[in-house]
Amino acid sequence: MNLISELRWRGMIQDIKPGTEEQLQKEMTTAYIGFDPTADSLHVGNLVPIMLLVHLQRAGHKPLALVGGATGMVGDPSFKAEERKMLDEATLLHNQQSIKAQLERFLDFDQAKPNYAEMVNNYDWFKGISFLSFIRDVGKHITVNYMMAKDSVKKRLEGDSGMSFTEFSYQMIQGYDFYHLYNTMNCKMQMGGSDQWGNIVTGTELVRRIGGGEAYAFTCPLIKKKDGTKFGKSESGNIWLDPAKTTPYQFYQFWLNADDEDAESYIRIFTFIDEPAVNSLIAEHRQDQSKRVLQKRLAQEVTTFIHGEAEYEAALKTTESLFSKNAGVDVLKTMSEEQLLQTLTGVDVKEVPAAALTEQKDVVTFLAEAGIFPSKGEARKLIQGGGMSMNGQKITAVDQKITEESLLNGKNILFQKGKKNYYLVRFI
RNA sequence: GGGCAGGUUCCAGAGUGGCCAAAUGGGGCGGACUGUAAAUCCGCUGUCUUUCGACUUCACAGGUUCGAAUCCUGUCCUGCCCA
Numbered sequence: 366m367n368l369i370s371e372l373r374w375r376g377m378i379q380d381i382k383p384g385t386e387e388q389l390q391k392e393m394t395t396a397y398i399g400f401d402p403t404a405d406s407l408h409v410g411n412l413v414p415i416m417l418l419v420h421l422q423r424a425g426h427k428p429l430a431l432v433g434g435a436t437g438m439v440g441d442p443s444f445k446a447e448e449r450k451m452l453d454e455a456t457l458l459h460n461q462q463s464i465k466a467q468l469e470r471f472l473d474f475d476q477a478k479p480n481y482a483e484m485v486n487n488y489d490w491f492k493g494i495s496f497l498s499f500i501r502d503v504g505k506h507i508t509v510n511y512m513m514a515k516d517s518v519k520k521r522l523e524g525d526s527g528m529s530f531t532e533f534s535y536q537m538i539q540g541y542d543f544y545h546l547y548n549t550m551n552c553k554m555q556m557g558g559s560d561q562w563g564n565i566v567t568g569t570e571l572v573r574r575i576g577g578g579e580a581y582a583f584t585c586p587l588i589k590k591k592d593g594t595k596f597g598k599s600e601s602g603n604i605w606l607d608p609a610k611t612t613p614y615q616f617y618q619f620w621l622n623a624d625d626e627d628a629e630s631y632i633r634i635f636t637f638i639d640e641p642a643v644n645s646l647i648a649e650h651r652q653d654q655s656k657r658v659l660q661k662r663l664a665q666e667v668t669t670f671i672h673g674e675a676e677y678e679a680a681l682k683t684t685e686s687l688f689s690k691n692a693g694v695d696v697l698k699t700m701s702e703e704q705l706l707q708t709l710t711g712v713d714v715k716e717v718p719a720a721a722l723t724e725q726k727d728v729v730t731f732l733a734e735a736g737i738f739p740s741k742g743e744a745r746k747l748i749q750g751g752g753m754s755m756n757g758q759k760i761t762a763v764d765q766k767i768t769e770e771s772l773l774n775g776k777n778i779l780f781q782k783g784k785k786n787y788y789l790v791r792f793i
Numbered sequence: 794g795g796g797c798a799g800g801u802u803c804c805a806g807a808g809u810g811g812c813c814a815a816a817u818g819g820g821g822c823g824g825a826c827u828g829u830a831a832a833u834c835c836g837c838u839g840u841c842u843u844u845c846g847a848c849u850u851c852a853c854a855g856g857u858u859c860g861a862a863u864c865c866u867g868u869c870c871u872g873c874c875c876a
Contacts, residue, residue, distance in 0.1 A: 525872055527871060618829080654831095655828040657829090687829090727843095740842090741841085741842075742840080742842065746823085747822085749836095753823095783822075784829060
């Protein structure tokens with residue numbers, strides 16, 4: 366399958382340099398995408414670049430994942446309102462290693478394959494370059510006028526917070542990455558989100574002006590939610606790929622909660638389901654949206670891709686027991702503690718000393734001490750707002766006591782904060 | 794280096810001596826409705842606190858005043874213009 370036409374029907378092509386498609390058809394092409402080491406795990410926002418690399422490799426080309434050790438020290442100003450805080454070197458190093466470990470699970474690094482994936486870190490080549498040699502050998506080839514004409518830069522120039530020279534330099538640094546990879550690894554193509562287009566084109570310009578070579582690129586539209594809010598966040602923050610940060614159950618829930626409209630584009634972007642199958646799923650979805658056919662399939666595919674089959678099954682089981690109408694909490698009551706814990710895999714567990722039971726604490730104090738709320742004030746506020754349930758029953762009084770009678774099966778209490786946040790309290 | 798305009802709570806943005814924990818909008822959270830959706834409506838949104846209230850905030854440091862986000866002095870930072 367032709368990579369570009371595959372990505373095109375999925376709605377994953379925004380800008381594309383002329384000749385890119387021809388290049389891909391002509392020969393096995395090496396292409397790269399950069400990842401920012403801003404945290405020690407990738408999150409769902411990074412999923413699009415990952416998908417691009419996977420598609421690339423499946424189409425027989427060679428993917429490079431670049432971890433931005435150097436660029437991470439500078440910070441991309443593209444379309445951001447303000448300069449971001451800098452990370453220290455130790456943190457960056459730690460983050461790079463964690464990200465590398467994650468990426469290794471999605472791409473095929475088997476060197477026996479002609480198009481095996483590779484990982485590079487731009488810090489490796491930047492650490493040896495002096496400022497003087499850089500501005501002389503590289504800076505010479507790009508005019509400031511050219512750099513300032515970029516939309517990403519213009520926005521900051523027009524804003525009222527200014528832009529430091531450090532940030533302004535960013536596109537040169539990233540551009541040089543491309544040039545470097547072109548020279549050392551015969552990498553002829555770069556991909557990225559559409560906010561990267563400006564930076565990417567600076568790279569192709571450097572390849573052309575310094576080396577006289579031809580480089581290609583395309584970008585993927587940024588994922589937007591229908592309501593315009595940022596993709597990849599939930600009430601509790603980022604959705605991480607690291608199961609220690611976001612449990613597979615929570616991860617599954619994130620996708621299951623996709624908006625009806627968004628689900629139609631997500632299923633194309635975040636799964637590998639082929640076009641006819643996607644079309645029939647969408648048709649089925651439109652017939653009766655309340656069944657959430659798309660969301661369920663989407664959540665299944667993505668969870669399986671990231672966490673594996675077994676974790677998906679567990680997440681599904683947890684979801685069914687917590688949200689299904691006919692099962693619900695009543696079923697949980699009949700379970701042993703072991704069954705309960707197994708059923709509720711991925712739900713936040715809070716451990717509380719068993720002594721707390723005999724002290725007849727009121728819910729507010731109890732919840733604050735159990736760590737479900739940061740303070741009594743917040744616990745009270747939410748309870749008064751009617752947003753807190755215990756074992757499936759709404760808590761109506763702030764002075765309700767927690768005693769042994771509150772126990773679900775003699776051992777635990779299941780709390781529900783808001784509509785979708787569950788906490789299992791275990792007494793130890 | 795000179796001139797001008799600014800720095801307010803998550804964001805935008807009012808407030809220019811007491812009625813200010815600070816309008817309004819956005820965002821976030823919660824509730825009702827529903828399909829664990831969207832739209833709509835309602836509530837909460839500095840921290841702690843059962844109520845009263847206490848404490849910390851309007852760039853930073855001092856000062857004037859019974860009382861300052863608001864006035865004065867200095868410092869730092871930003872934008873625009875000039876050099």
